[in-house]
Amino acid sequence: MQKILVTGGTGYIGSHTVVELQNAGFQVVIVDNLSNSSAEVVDGIARITGIRPDFEQLDCLDCEGLDKLLAKYKDVAAIIHFAASKAVGESVQKPLLYYRNNLVSLVNLLELMPRHGVENIVFSSSCTVYGQPDFLPVTEQAPRKPAESPYGNTKQICEDIVNDTVHSGTKIRSILLRYFNPIGAHPSAEIGELPLGVPQNLIPFVTQTAAGIRPKLSVFGNDYSTPDGSCIRDYINVVDLAKAHVIAAQRMLTGKSKSPVETFNLGTGRGVSVLEVVNTFEKVTGVKLSYEIVGRRAGDIEQIWADPTYANAELGWQAKETLENTLASAWKWQQKLTAAGSK
Ligand code: UD1
DSSP: OOEEEEETTTSHHHHHHHHHHHHTTOEEEEEEOOSSSOTHHHHHHHHHHSOOOEEEEOOTTOHHHHHHHHHHSOOEEEEEEOOOOOOHHHHHHOHHHHIIIIIIHHHHHHHHHHHTTOOEEEEEEEGGGGOSOSSSSBOTTSOOOOOSSHHHHHHHHHHHHHHHHHTTTOSOEEEEEEEOEEEOOOTTSSSOOOOOSSOOSHHHHHHHHHTTSSSOEEEEOSOSSSTTSSOEEOEEEHHHHHHHHHHHHHHHHTTOOSSSEEEEEESOSOOEEHHHHHHHHHHHHOOOOOEEEEOOOTTOOSBOOBOOHHHHHHHOOOOOOOHHHHHHHHHHHHHHHHHHHTO
């Protein structure tokens, strides 16, 4: 059984990926510092798959600790690197925290990989690297735009770090996955997104408002040049997204990569507005959402959605889940969290 090290494996996308890796027959070791997640997520993963992944509480900034860990779990075949700070607003307030966490963690892993014979790494990138693209849907060939935030900048720099390292004569291969907007939860509602404090992202804010935790949702702007005036994004089901990681790991492990660094857009190819999300959520759940239109949020781009053709063709992967089912899964997860909190 091949072993995969998943950094940030108790986080939102990480935990769903661990489930899919185990379902595909991989052995998983999770490394997570629990800064934005909980060890109980491992229980949820075990309940879904019947397998408890190895879990090590460790910060990827701790190079010595990572070194020991890679010595302990010999023969790691690939690393999937999720561990990173991801709040755009916070990154503006605390840029150095973001540069340290996101860049140094990756540098540590890349430095340690050759020492431990690990040759494959999947990196969690983001569509944020495109900024507001000139053409939609956006392909992987679109130029990267200057980052709107330190967070976005770390994603660009991390992509560069991977590229430069791979092309420096090491044996390392990599796949950079540019996520659009991952939403929803595992259909079992055993795992899902666990935002700390007031959610910054749309869907957890929507579900918390529907649950009565927040009085109302603020829709950031209805004066954009879009059909209904609200921003457009490409919302992708988190389980669909997780499955792409399994395929990416398998692609490298079976020598199918076409170049030492490959980049893929992971999205549905469909742009959906904020107001469409609100309406679809109400339709699917039967819950009326209290919302108001407020001013634009600084740093928001107007519209972006993926051209996933390359990922579809090369990875044989497609985002399959409907927005309706995905929003229903987010609501099911929220209801479970609310029930657990009120016990
Ligand atoms: C943001 C980041 C993206 C990052 C991702 C990670 C920017 C420009 N992009 O994506 O780089 O990878 O978070 O978490 O910051 N909205 C509301 N009301 C809310 C919350 C959101 O109307 O309370 C709207 C936003 O204006 C946006 C859409 O919902 O149009 C999605 O917002 P969000 O979930 O925060 O994702 P992004 O901003 O697309």
